[in-house]
Amino acid sequence: MAKLSYHYPLIIRIWHGLNALLILLLIATGISMYYVDPDSRLIEFSLAVQMHNISGIILSFSYLIFFIGNITTGNRKYYKMPLKGLGERLLKQSRYYAIDMFKGKKKPYPITEERKFNPLQKLFYVIIMYIGVPLVIISGWGLLFPESIIKAMFGLGGVLITVLVHVAMGFFISLFLVIHIYVSTIGHTRSANFKSIINGYGWVEETEEVS
Numbered sequence: 001m002a003k004l005s006y007h008y009p010l011i012i013r014i015w016h017g018l019n020a021l022l023i024l025l026l027i028a029t030g031i032s033m034y035y036v037d038p039d040s041r042l043i044e045f046s047l048a049v050q051m052h053n054i055s056g057i058i059l060s061f062s063y064l065i066f067f068i069g070n071i072t073t074g075n076r077k078y079y080k081m082p083l084k085g086l087g088e089r090l091l092k093q094s095r096y097y098a099i100d101m102f103k104g105k106k107k108p109y110p111i112t113e114e115r116k117f118n119p120l121q122k123l124f125y126v127i128i129m130y131i132g133v134p135l136v137i138i139s140g141w142g143l144l145f146p147e148s149i150i151k152a153m154f155g156l157g158g159v160l161i162t163v164l165v166h167v168a169m170g171f172f173i174s175l176f177l178v179i180h181i182y183v184s185t186i187g188h189t190r191s192a193n194f195k196s197i198i199n200g201y202g203w204v205e206e207t208e209e210v211s
């Protein structure tokens with residue numbers, strides 16, 4: 001039987017809302033600066049640069065909220081990923097998203113009190129929050145203070161490497177966002193997960209083994 005359980009502590013919800021807004025701003029201003037024809041820019045160049053820099057600085061502090069929140073609240077347990085059997089769990093979940101879901105089969109890892117994310121979701125959250133976002137922030141600060149960047153590495157200029165890391169991570173986060181929003185619609189109902197990340201309560205389906 002499905003019931004509601006308190007899944008998203010206030011600090012994580014505040015972080016998430018701020019983070020989503022900032023990332024959307026960073027993507028819009030980033031695309032405007034890099035890819036759009038100079039004559040028909042989405043946002044005027046100097047304004048885009050200013051908005052991008054300010055959003056990036058606020059994002060750095062909001063990331064600290066996430067980092068501290070995930071250490072100091074019980075939320076950290078949901079990010080633990082035992083390596084034993086990981087491949088098998090990822091394969092089962094991928095099979096569900098690619099095939100079984102469309103046949104109306106049951107979820108292999110339904111949400112429980114102890115398991116807020118399925119294995120694939122957990123892997124993506126760990127990669128994005130502990131690799132993608134930190135790298136985009138560090139490279140962003142590097143580009144804000146280019147004099148702090150090492151001169152060259154592997155025969156390539158330090159600034160060029162920093163730009164490549166920044167743009168690649170920005171692209172990766174944008175791709176994550178599209179998949180993240182799609183996967184969020186596969187909940188108790190289409191809109192259930194979106195309501196949960198706002199009011200804190202998520203649907204748990206049954207209590208069973210954690211993985």
Ligand code: HEM
Nearest residue numbers: 008012019020023075125128129133177181184193194197
């Ligand atoms: C418009 C933008 C966004 C929407 C609509 C959205 C939606 C959601 C929803 C519905 C959930 C709850 C479902 C779940 O537990 O997985 C969630 C959780 C989460 N989202 Fe987003 N999201 C957005 C942007 C982002 C961005 C940009 C990131 C990271 C770069 C992100 C990272 C996360 C993480 C890590 C969680 C789990 C939080 C926790 O409970 O520990 N989201 N999001």
